[in-house]
Amino acid sequence: MSVWKQRLHNMSLSSRIVIVMLGLLLAVQIAGFWAVRAAVERQVRNEISSDLTVGARIWDRLLQQNAQRLREASIVLAADYGFRSAVTTGDQETIASALENSGERIGASIAALLDPSLRLVSSSQAGGNDGMVAHVLSDIGATLSKDVDGSRIALVNGGVFQFVMIPVRAPLTVGWVLMGFPVSQPLLTDLKRLSGVHVTLLSGKNAAMHDLKLTTLPEQRDAILRAAQVGAQEISINGDQLVARYVSLDTLGEPLQVVLMRSIAEVNAPFSKLQWMLGLITLGGVLLFAVGSQQAARWVTQPLKELTLLAKALASGNFDVTVTGKKRGDEVGLLANGFDSMRTSIAAQRDEILRLAYWDRLTGLPNREKFRETLKAAINSYQDSNASLAIITLNLDRFKHVNDVLGYAFGDELLKAVAERLRQQVSGEGNLVARLAGDEFAILLSMSDAQGALAITQQITQAFEVPLALHEQTVDLSASMGVACWPADATDADLLLSRSEIAMHAAKNKIAGVLFYTPALDSSSSLTLSLLSDLRYALQNGELRLFLQPKVATATGQVVAAEALIRWRHPQRGLVPPMEFIPFAEQTGFVRQLTIWMFETAAQQWRGLQPTEGHLRIAINLSTRDLMDPDFPQRLSSIMQESDVSPSAFCLEITESAIMDDPQRAEATLYKLSEQGFKLSIDDFGTGFSSLAYLKRLPVNELKIDKSFVMAMDKDESDAKIVKSTIDLAHNLGLSVVAEGVENKVLLDKLRELHCDEAQGYFIAKPMPFDEFVEWRARWNASI
Known part of the structure; x- marks a missing residue:
């Protein structure tokens, strides 16, 4: 996971946007796919359940139609005068002929006459006069006599038949006409055609003794029998799953069971096409979304790349670059305008920082750093010549007393006035007056030796003899000054400035006014x-x-x-x-x-x-x-x-x-x-x-x-x-x-x-x- 995080971290922003957006889309599509799949499975199950219910109803309806047809034919036979006369007179030949003709006409395999006591008189069934068949028909007749309008299914000589029974009256009941219609393969085929449900007819007292009588899947008899023996709710046939429902029939004698089966693949076929179509749409959407996300990411990241280059330019100190995208009305445009404002603000702040770094805000004079750099530049420019230069460090006397008595605001005004007087006394190309700190000033005299520096210190002393008048307050000024010359006193700028300050402090301690640097002045400091x-x-x-x-x-x-x-x-x-x-x-x-x-x-x-x-x-x-x-x-x-x-x-x-x-x-x-x-x-x-x-x-x-x-x-x-x-x-x-x-x-x-x-x-x-x-x-x- 950390490797993938690192790889994602190393990718460009546009790639990360595309990956994240595609990931979200795929997550939504996958979630939708699984939701649709679950819904389809539920719908398939519901449809199968509905189809099996419908199949059971159609089965009942087909049996009812057969029973009605048998009943109508039986009524016609029972109402025939010649048949009634033959029943009354006991004319066996006429009775048998009528039963056979009527059964053939309506497709009844069994046509029988029972006496009022429900004993078999005659039957068109081959072997129908034997004792076992006579007993079965008598039992069927006994049951149907209690429900003349009903019908019953029973096994006779291994065949499955649907029976109806009609009384023969002349005018009293002189017998019963019993008709048996065979439940055969065409009936199951009609049910399959009407409902799409496969049908299997089983007999047997228990699951272990099931005998398959009829089925619409004759080639799968063994598989159906194995599933029926364990009561399986789903039967696997050639890789297809069939949902099974077991319906018990109201039979006489040996129990019969109808197994209704519906193929999941058949019901799911329309939905599978829909899912494939949805998958193709999703794939197309992902491709289209990837292209669109890439373009959108570029639309967002391209200005950011330009702003990144701008930031690098600002970091390198280049503030003259042009900011693109300022005219856009979106957030990127706001960001571009923010960068432009930052650019101008940083440029202004840089100028201000440079001014503060090299110039004294109070007096407007160069500060110590500016004076030091100027001194270094002057020394470097004089290295290959016989020229010399001198610096004077000046410190006001009794300035702390002025601050204590007249206040710091007055002291600041006094420093401004001193700076102006020093400017007036020091002129010439290459010369510089600076404020080092507090009441300490420095003067750079280019192309000057000790005599030239002494002349300047005398001028400054004379200028300070004139009192300063500030805010109706007159202040007498004096200063202690130290002088150091290059290259006689020091060969580098820092040491030259340090020795000038040593001379100044010595002048202040000795109340000498002006002192030139000598090695003896700083021996005590070293000690x-x-x-x-x-x-x-x-x-x-x-x-x-x-x-x-x-x-x-x-x-x-x-x-x-x-x-x-x-x-x-x-x-x-x-x-x-x-x-x-x-x-x-x-x-x-x-x-x-x-x-x-x-x-x-x-x-x-x-x-x-x-x-x-x-x-x-x-x-x-x-x-x-x-x-x-x-x-x-x-x-x-x-x-x-x-x-x-x-x-x-x-x-x-x-x-x-x-x-x-x-x-x-x-x-x-x-x-x-x-x-x-x-x-x-x-x-x-x-x-x-x-x-x-x-x-x-x-x-x-x-x-x-x-x-x-x-x-x-x-x-x-x-x-x-x-x-x-x-x-x-x-x-x-x-x-x-x-x-x-x-x-x-x-x-x-x-x-x-x-x-x-x-x-x-x-x-x-x-x-x-x-x-x-x-x-x-x-x-x-x-x-x-």
């Missing part, structure tokens, strides 16, 4: 990439270390907490300063893996850090990436459960900058952490712009005063007032206070006087490994 690659290796191979810096309670001097800090001991570079890898880990998102590592390590070491009395808390800093991760609280919860450590054992320190990127998401994360039981602390408090607002909104428990205020408060009265005010504010809000940057005993004593809760700094201790921390704490607490 950073190497460090980050090594950092991943370090995390997997145990090169990271957890250091702890203690916090003491100012009132008692006891160590009550420690801040966890990460350190990296590189096998070749030694101890890598945190500032060399933590910022870049935050930029790449790798800081999230570092935070999780710190929690897992701190949770494992927590029990070993706990003093005999009291409870030591570990503080861990969270980055922006941590707060932006919606799964971060669940990860910490899993770590706490696996380590069997309560979240209250940790204090999470958050800087204001970590919240500023997305305050809503950060606040949602902090609330989840607070609900889990973690203590929250605001780190570097006092250095931001919205710290008081966060104190009101966030579920914090602690403030950590930035060291910039603490380190100089013993010399600067203003710093001391800020620290005191912060402590008082926190206590009034129900928060504890930690001061960092304690560099001497004077500062620690001052913080104790101001009721600061905890202190942290190099005077107390520098960050140290876990083992050293436990030993140091024992010495510190013993010295108090």
Whole structure:
């Protein structure tokens, strides 16, 4: 079945349509044929049954006619005066002569006279005076005397006869005339001729003793006898089936049975011709339908083939083809019009996509991809010449501030104005101004060297010195620019553009305005990439270390907490300063893996850090990436459960900058952490712009005063007032206070006087490994 399905699948649509339609037609014709055949069989059976019924009636009618003819002849004989006189006088010779003459006249084989006592007087039957025949005739007469108007069939000397009996009156009954008509082959032939039914006359007391007396099928006597012996309803004769019906006759003496038979083939012959004619009509219809289906399928599939070729042309990017069949009013015409609409729509969309792919919608300038392709084409065209070219990458200064203050709509208008000013400054064949992304632009200077590029950057700088006036708002512009030249700085387009951007970022960092690319500018970037690659290796191979810096309670001097800090001991570079890898880990998102590592390590070491009395808390800093991760609280919860450590054992320190990127998401994360039981602390408090607002909104428990205020408060009265005010504010809000940057005993004593809760700094201790921390704490607490 799967092979045929595959073959059907591989056929053309027109072939499949023809096959399906022919299959449906054949299925209908076959179903109709079988229905007609079943109906014909039922009709044949009904007609045969009707013919047999009619045959039985005709048989009865023929017997009645014979009986009537015999009766009329018997009446004439009985009414003859001479015959009556002979009966009265007992003239045997006259009686015998009259019986013989009358029987010959009407074709009666037996003509007999019975006396009033129904004893045989005379008979025209040869041997009719013997005792057996006389007895039979007497019995027949006795039966018919009770039904003068009737007739009876009986066997006499092996022959089948139909008897009637008429009384002879003079005027009393002086005798009975008994006439016997032989039931012979002509009678059966007449029945066959009149009804088309074959007749067989059987005698015998049971089926096993049947004797065939007469039949219209004399050559099939044995077959008929065998079927009759078993009472078969159908008889097979020479390959033909005959339906048989058995009718018992009202006989005297030995039983007689008439078998009526009707040929199925004879009755079915007219219907067979009709079925053959129907078959020929069906065959002709199938052929005609096949031709018509093929033409109809072609009429449908030819336009589809044309539309398929159209689709291939569209797929190859050819949208100038002509769609045929649009004028047709049928579904194919609708499909053709749909294809034509699709063709024009795709062509328009392709043009729009190309425009979006290569042009910036806001400024109308070429985008990065268009600039890159143009740069590649320019480099390829200059390969065989001594020409050079330069590109300038430009980034606006303080553009984010413009968006934040004046809104993004104003920022978009500003970018349009910048694009127009750049167009005015850069002209000439082969030169190109493009917008790469955001507030970053690029300029291609063909046939130009470093001096030509420097001149253009000076022109741009002078043009930006004129403020832009937009919507009654004046904006001062400045930009940082990086320049790279081909082939001096790079030999391919991507590397040239990358080095121009490196120079631009360096100019922005150094506030230099314009910088030309030098190899020294991106050495730090290569080092950073190497460090980050090594950092991943370090995390997997145990090169990271957890250091702890203690916090003491100012009132008692006891160590009550420690801040966890990460350190990296590189096998070749030694101890890598945190500032060399933590910022870049935050930029790449790798800081999230570092935070999780710190929690897992701190949770494992927590029990070993706990003093005999009291409870030591570990503080861990969270980055922006941590707060932006919606799964971060669940990860910490899993770590706490696996380590069997309560979240209250940790204090999470958050800087204001970590919240500023997305305050809503950060606040949602902090609330989840607070609900889990973690203590929250605001780190570097006092250095931001919205710290008081966060104190009101966030579920914090602690403030950590930035060291910039603490380190100089013993010399600067203003710093001391800020620290005191912060402590008082926190206590009034129900928060504890930690001061960092304690560099001497004077500062620690001052913080104790101001009721600061905890202190942290190099005077107390520098960050140290876990083992050293436990030993140091024992010495510190013993010295108090």
